[in-house]
Amino acid sequence: MSPRYLTKTRYKLGIDCPTKLYYTGKKEYPDQRQEDTFLAALAEGGFQVGELARQYYKGGINIDSLDYTEAEDMTRDLMKRDQVVLYEPAFRYENLFIRVDILVKDVNTLHLIEVKSKSFDRLGDNPFLTRAGKIASGWESYLQDVAFQKYVLEKSCPGYTVNSYLMMADKSALCPTDGLNQKFRIVKDITNRKGIRVSTTLTDEDLKNQILIQVTVDDYVRMIHGETYKADGSDVSFAGLIDFLSSHYRNDTKITPQICSGCTSCEFKCTPEQEAEDFKNGFKECWREVLQWNDNDFKEPSILELWNYRKKDSCIASGKTKLQDLTPQDINIKTNTVPGLSSSQRQWLQVEKVKTKDTSVYFDKTGMKAEMDSWAFPLHHIDFETARVAIPFNKGRRPYEGIIFQFSHHLVHEDGSVEHAGQYLNAVPGIFPNYETVRELKKQLARDNGTIFRYTNHENSYLIEVYRQLLADTNPPKDRDDLCEFIKSITKSDKKPDEWRGQRCMVDLWDLVKKYYYDPATHGSNSIKAVLPAILNSSSYLQGKYSKPIYGAANGIKSLNYTDWSWVEYDQKGKVKDPYSLLPPVFSKEIDASIELFSEDEELREGGAAMVAYSRMQFSEMSDYEREKLEKALLRYCELDTLAMVMIYEAWREMLV
Numbered sequence: 341m342s343p344r345y346l347t348k349t350r351y352k353l354g355i356d357c358p359t360k361l362y363y364t365g366k367k368e369y370p371d372q373r374q375e376d377t378f379l380a381a382l383a384e385g386g387f388q389v390g391e392l393a394r395q396y397y398k399g400g401i402n403i404d405s406l407d408y409t410e411a412e413d414m415t416r417d418l419m420k421r422d423q424v425v426l427y428e429p430a431f432r433y434e435n436l437f438i439r440v441d442i443l444v445k446d447v448n449t450l451h452l453i454e455v456k457s458k459s460f461d462r463l464g465d466n467p468f469l470t471r472a473g474k475i476a477s478g479w480e481s482y483l484q485d486v487a488f489q490k491y492v493l494e495k496s497c498p499g500y501t502v503n504s505y506l507m508m509a510d511k512s513a514l515c516p517t518d519g520l521n522q523k524f525r526i527v528k529d530i531t532n533r534k535g536i537r538v539s540t541t542l543t544d545e546d547l548k549n550q551i552l553i554q555v556t557v558d559d560y561v562r563m564i565h566g567e568t569y570k571a572d573g574s575d576v577s578f579a580g581l582i583d584f585l586s587s588h589y590r591n592d593t594k595i596t597p598q599i600c601s602g603c604t605s606c607e608f609k610c611t612p613e614q615e616a617e618d619f620k621n622g623f624k625e626c627w628r629e630v631l632q633w634n635d636n637d638f639k640e641p642s643i644l645e646l647w648n649y650r651k652k653d654s655c656i657a658s659g660k661t662k663l664q665d666l667t668p669q670d671i672n673i674k675t676n677t678v679p680g681l682s683s684s685q686r687q688w689l690q691v692e693k694v695k696t697k698d699t700s701v702y703f704d705k706t707g708m709k710a711e712m713d714s715w716a717f718p719l720h721h722i723d724f725e726t727a728r729v730a731i732p733f734n735k736g737r738r739p740y741e742g743i744i745f746q747f748s749h750h751l752v753h754e755d756g757s758v759e760h761a762g763q764y765l766n767a768v769p770g771i772f773p774n775y776e777t778v779r780e781l782k783k784q785l786a787r788d789n790g791t792i793f794r795y796t797n798h799e800n801s802y803l804i805e806v807y808r809q810l811l812a813d814t815n816p817p818k819d820r821d822d823l824c825e826f827i828k829s830i831t832k833s834d835k836k837p838d839e840w841r842g843q844r845c846m847v848d849l850w851d852l853v854k855k856y857y858y859d860p861a862t863h864g865s866n867s868i869k870a871v872l873p874a875i876l877n878s879s880s881y882l883q884g885k886y887s888k889p890i891y892g893a894a895n896g897i898k899s900l901n902y903t904d905w906s907w908v909e910y911d912q913k914g915k916v917k918d919p920y921s922l923l924p925p926v927f928s929k930e931i932d933a934s935i936e937l938f939s940e941d942e943e944l945r946e947g948g949a950a951m952v953a954y955s956r957m958q959f960s961e962m963s964d965y966e967r968e969k970l971e972k973a974l975l976r977y978c979e980l981d982t983l984a985m986v987m988i989y990e991a992w993r994e995m996l997v
């Protein structure tokens with residue numbers, strides 16, 4: 341049995357929610373994020389950044405043993421040297437155990453370097469503190485991580501001065517060479533463990549302009565060490581907090597849950613399938629324990645479902661844990677100054693429908709009709725798949741620049757006919773695809789002057805990013821002005837002083853959903869993945885049309901990736917199945933599910949599978965067969981994304997008849 345040490349990962353988990361320490365690592369409590377560490381690292385280039393950081397500290401010794409004692413012994417031995425650089429050295433103090441990413445020993449001084457794939461703008465303002473001088477919430481977990489390591493290092497190596505640093509991707513740095521990311525390939529070894537293979541072609545030139553930046557964080561770590569924390573309702577010091585967490589973890593005793601809005605994304609929630617297999621649901625255990633809920637209580641909509649509501653914590657604290665407990669005063673309903681529902685009106689609508697057990701769809705016909713009357717045919721529906729990578733593909737590019745590697749494009753003509761009019765995918769390793777993607781989009785949209793639709797602000801913000809990339813490019817393409825003009829014509833920018841609204845500015849369907857349409861079956865989510873199954877279930881028009889195999893059929897709807905396909909299938913309860921569930925997953929079902937949990941960010945969650953697929957194609961060893969399969973899956977997925985937009989439009993159109 342592994343010793344029950346509090347490691348940095350467990351410490352961070354305990355900071356997030358102390359109760360999680362009881363569930364973690366136990367087979368009977370499924371952890372939906374188990375896969376995420378790799379997925380997140382893969383998507384964000386975490387593995388690569390870690391290896392690149394080591395290259396900047398060449399000559400270090402890697403402590404590669406996974407055995408706690410062996411790694412500790414090896415570290416102890418090497419620490420006898422006056423000067424040494426160590427990768428992953430192991431230190432233990434009582435039952436606290438850390439592996440440091442990079443440790444530089446210089447006689448009596450230790451430099452502790454924690455490498456993160458997060459981006460940092462060295463030219464921007466200090467991001468670590470709020471205006472009030474507190475640690476900024478976005479940096480809390482990173483700094484807590486370093487604070488824990490520094491604490492353990494100081495305790496286990498008394499007499500040394502410990503300096504602490506975060507090493508991150510420098511947003512302002514320019515990549516010195518072409519193909520740098522290709523030199524850090526993610527590979528699996530024979531035991532299926534993932535790691536990085538550094539190419540033998542890596543040169544000094546590749547490492548000359550560093551694209552990672554090392555930032556001293558001692559001041560913030562000192563602040564964290566000096567803070568007062570809560571442990572079982574009492575005030576404790578940083579050391580007291582560590583003692584509280586580590587002793588509970590060592591003794592395997594559960595810390596009393598403090599339920600809160602953060603429970604929404606708790607990784608210890610079981611899927612229905614896992615519950616049916618008798619796995620334990622950590623989330624339900626907590627809510628049962630605190631609220632004495634029974635199985636029926638969990639069937640009622642909880643406060644966690646309320647869309648975009650910022651007062652969930654105060655409601656939970658005052659005992660309002662179900663939507664039916666809320667009153668109009670809790671929401672503070674305000675009317676809109678523009679057509680459509682305001683956020684608070686929409687929230688109250690969600691609550692009211694629960695209170696009155698009303699499952700009918702809300703649809704503002706007048707508002708929607710006025711919007712539709714302003715549209716020009718043919719209607720273009722577009723959707724992008726995008727990525728951000730830490731190590732750029734090309735010389736002169738910056739870490740985490742936006743990449744648009746794919747789009748899909750559906751048309752709806754004035755006579756109601758639909759066609760999958762176009763698509764583009766460029767996942768070739770080492771190619772910066774943005775300019776060609778925009779060129780192709782321009783070609784496809786320039787054939788007429790029809791209204792263009794997107795879902796969320798994603799397409800708008802990525803196009804503006806490409807606009808800025810084009811302007812900043814020291815070796816721009818010949819058609820730069822054309823591309824910039826095109827981008828401005830279909831986007832809007834609110835960023836002063838560079839504000840504009842293009843004459844053919846894209847219409848956001850997501851915005852229209854929020855203003856004019858609400859289906860209780862979405863449980864408050866406006867994501868297209870929630871709206872599509874809901875609207876398919878409520879629209880007899882869509883069911884009638886898409887239950888026939890007309891999609892991709894000779895005399896049916898033109899498709900670039902499907903043949904004779906019907907999108908409407910019913911489950912055993914007579915409900916229309918989610919169309920996405922009819923497709924083979926890009927990865928395994930489990931991984932797709934964990935991608936959904938991997939981020940709070942709705943946009944990232946939506947495109948998570950595609951982004952990971954793209955990253956995998958860029959970074960990892962892959963056969964041509966595998967690559968082709970993944971590309972096909974991406975094309976089919978993206979096509980469904982724009983078809984979903986078409987279906988939403990068609991359902992609304994029919995509701996107006």
Ligand code: SF4
Pocket residue numbers: 357358359360597598599600602603606607608622623624626627
């Ligand atoms: S349900 Fe809430 S209290 Fe329980 S472990 Fe998850 S986040 Fe913590």
